[in-house]
Amino acid sequence: MAGPTRKGDSMATRGFVGKRRPPEGIKLPPGQYDVGRDFPVLTAEATPRLDPERWTMTVDGLVAREHTWTWEDLHLLPQSEYRGDIHCVTTWSKFDTRFGGVSVDLLLDTVEPLPAATHVFVTSTTGYTTNLPLHEIRDGKAWIVWTHEDKPLPREHGGPVRLLVPRLYFWKSAKWVTKLTLLDHDEPGFWERNGYHDLGDPWLEQRYQGD
Amino acid sequence: MTEYLRGTRRAPTGGWRHATVREILHPSPRAVILRLEVPDRIDHWPGQHYVIRLTAEDGYTAQRSYSVASPASDQLLEFYVERLDDGEVSSFLADVAEVGDELEIRGPIGGWFVWTADAPMFGIAGGSGVVPLVSMLRHAVHLGRTDLMTLAVSARTLADLPYADELVAAAAVVTLSREISDNGRAAGRITAAEVAPLVPPEGACFVCGSTAFSGAVTEMLTSLGVDVQRIRIESFGPTGSPADLIA
Numbered sequence A: 001m002a003g004p005t006r007k008g009d010s011m012a013t014r015g016f017v018g019k020r021r022p023p024e025g026i027k028l029p030p031g032q033y034d035v036g037r038d039f040p041v042l043t044a045e046a047t048p049r050l051d052p053e054r055w056t057m058t059v060d061g062l063v064a065r066e067h068t069w070t071w072e073d074l075h076l077l078p079q080s081e082y083r084g085d086i087h088c089v090t091t092w093s094k095f096d097t098r099f100g101g102v103s104v105d106l107l108l109d110t111v112e113p114l115p116a117a118t119h120v121f122v123t124s125t126t127g128y129t130t131n132l133p134l135h136e137i138r139d140g141k142a143w144i145v146w147t148h149e150d151k152p153l154p155r156e157h158g159g160p161v162r163l164l165v166p167r168l169y170f171w172k173s174a175k176w177v178t179k180l181t182l183l184d185h186d187e188p189g190f191w192e193r194n195g196y197h198d199l200g201d202p203w204l205e206q207r208y209q210g211d
Numbered sequence B: 001m002t003e004y005l006r007g008t009r010r011a012p013t014g015g016w017r018h019a020t021v022r023e024i025l026h027p028s029p030r031a032v033i034l035r036l037e038v039p040d041r042i043d044h045w046p047g048q049h050y051v052i053r054l055t056a057e058d059g060y061t062a063q064r065s066y067s068v069a070s071p072a073s074d075q076l077l078e079f080y081v082e083r084l085d086d087g088e089v090s091s092f093l094a095d096v097a098e099v100g101d102e103l104e105i106r107g108p109i110g111g112w113f114v115w116t117a118d119a120p121m122f123g124i125a126g127g128s129g130v131v132p133l134v135s136m137l138r139h140a141v142h143l144g145r146t147d148l149m150t151l152a153v154s155a156r157t158l159a160d161l162p163y164a165d166e167l168v169a170a171a172a173v174v175t176l177s178r179e180i181s182d183n184g185r186a187a188g189r190i191t192a193a194e195v196a197p198l199v200p201p202e203g204a205c206f207v208c209g210s211t212a213f214s215g216a217v218t219e220m221l222t223s224l225g226v227d228v229q230r231i232r233i234e235s236f237g238p239t240g241s242p243a244d245l246i247a
């Protein structure tokens, strides 16, 4: 009897032809398809109404000096934009989309991570958490964003503010982010405790634990 | 969500399997029920889902998530798939798959939208969003603990409501948006007045349906004073899915 198969050790499905192949020249991570202009919402919890006046962003843990920014503080920093693709673990990808905010590098420059820091534990106002290796949010790879396509980020997509780590599956881009805690070890977050992958690289198709 | 973050009890997870289609039913022209035999199956908790992966001859693959409709006590694993006309995976499952076919599946997956009949719960779902609640219901029936559940389900018409007979038999409150109900209820969306008496004083509220449905129901629950910490959401489908599913 056929037991568990390795990833990639796929059998052909009788009669399946497929009708969402990406157009010529477009490269999608394995198992993903282009959702077009749609932007599906995935959430496990009630969408909060966050008052930007009361929201703060903190970076703490293994840092030289922890720091907390208000909404206004963040808006006074030099802004930057991400333009590119995003990939959701439920298999949709969205091409060439734009988010605006500030680079996480600016926050890290302020707090100065200690050499021992290797991972980051992300917390949202709702209690949602996720974990990432520190190098995945450094050097232009992550943003704190509050606009999407030049409009305020809608609540259901994490508005007023979310983390954006577009290189990884989108559950890592925590909505309503409020804190980054630098750690010297990896600590599973919400989905990661529920069977999802600790890193979540779409190009390696790291969807679930063990991938 | 703090309670599960402490993670005292983890839901089971399983890897890829080659499952065999044993039964296919067409409860309506717009849906298919698939019943699969899964070798070395890891029993799921009600509310968990699987991924079904289809592979073309040239290696192209498509995979989508589907909630389990059966309880773990069922020998076969059951899925209810709504057929979308231009849907890559759902139209294949509805139109092409046959008894005897092998399908690659992976699961169970998910540990948040789960209920094991050990505490009171309220479940509210629209359209194919009822599927995980049906697994919960069947599990509760199996254990004789349906007293712990209250259910509200919505669809356009009764014929569009998956598992209508079982849900009606379990005394679920059924709201139809496009049809007058047998009990005389006028066509229309579910209202806060209909939901309020169903919400127990404690226990999780499971909300499942389109993004529009989940959003509207969540607002309704919070307006009724339900603590957001009690609300667990699973949403299927695109942003612009018909808002009338709520209804």
Ligand SMILES: Cc1cc2nc3c(=O)[nH]c(=O)nc-3n(C[C@H](O)[C@H](O)[C@H](O)COP(=O)(O)OP(=O)(O)OC[C@H]3O[C@@H](n4cnc5c(N)ncnc54)[C@H](O)[C@@H]3O)c2cc1C
Binding pocket: A020, A038, A090, B049, B064, B065, B066, B067, B068, B080, B081, B082, B083, B084, B086, B087, B088, B089, B090, B091, B128, B131, B132, B234, B235, B236, B237, B238, B241
């Ligand atoms: C955790 C989880 C559990 C799920 N459980 C179930 C289930 O039990 N039963 C079930 O039928 N589906 C379920 N879904 C949805 C399922 O995974 C697919 O998204 C759905 O079957 C459509 O896939 P497709 O390949 O047929 O359509 P695609 O080829 O992906 O899309 C076809 C078109 O339909 C639109 N579309 C996509 N999904 C929907 C939708 N749900 N309603 C209306 N339009 C849509 C797309 O935007 C696109 O325009 C679940 C999804 C998740 C994330």
